Every structure is written in structure tokens, then in C-alpha cells.
Amino acid sequence: MEVYRSDKNIPWAPHPSAQGVKIKSLISKKEHGLDVTCMLVFVPAGNEVPEHIHDNQDDILYPLKRKAIMWVDGTGSSSLEPGVIVRVPKGKKHKITEITKDLLIYDVFSPSIM
Numbered sequence: 001m002e003v004y005r006s007d008k009n010i011p012w013a014p015h016p017s018a019q020g021v022k023i024k025s026l027i028s029k030k031e032h033g034l035d036v037t038c039m040l041v042f043v044p045a046g047n048e049v050p051e052h053i054h055d056n057q058d059d060i061l062y063p064l065k066r067k068a069i070m071w072v073d074g075t076g077s078s079s080l081e082p083g084v085i086v087r088v089p090k091g092k093k094h095k096i097t098e099i100t101k102d103l104l105i106y107d108v109f110s111p112s113i114m
Helices: none
Strands: 022-027 037-043 049-052 058-065 068-072 076-080 086-088 094-097 103-110
Touching: 068 086
Parallel strands: none
Antiparallel strands: 022 037, 037 103, 049 094, 058 086, 058 103, 068 076, 068 094
């Protein structure tokens, strides 16, 4: 069982639905047998994460670098920036826009998506 892991040894992969966005899977059900997914999400300046929904997972976002605008259906828009934690309940539409500088997010899904 791997207890310590460096993200430097984990490759970036294309985001499955957001063009130009990359993800780095840190913890997953497939690799670690845990019912949670933890990943880094890299959104280059000028890109966005389009409106989407996770039917079965809560999505918890914690930005590490830069800021953007996060919209969650029923709640509206708010600044997504370091020090702000956003929990998107399962079944809620959401998106990330207005990314003027490269954005890095620590993203947790419960239960696991991978």
C-alpha cells in the first residue's frame, strides 16, 4: 500500500469534457481502492470548464493558484480563489469561467468518479 506519493511522478491527462484543461489523478478508487477521487485540475488562461453536472458525486473544489468565477445552479456566481472552498452538491449544474491567468485547483469527488 502506497502511503506517500509525489504529484511530480503523476502525469497530466486531458480532462474528459473540457477542451484544453488537464487533470492529474492523485487518489482514485481504481488505483487505491478508496471511494474518493482527489485530483489536480489545471485550466489554462482563456479556457473554461463548461456547464456540467455530476449526478452521483459531491464536488469539492479548493483553488491553489489564481482565481476565476464559479457558477453553481441555484446559488449563482462567486469568486473562486485561494482560501475559498466550494462544495457542489451532486446533481447541481456548475461551471468555471473568467480565467485570465492559469488556474490550479485541488478537486475532490465523493464518492469516487474514477
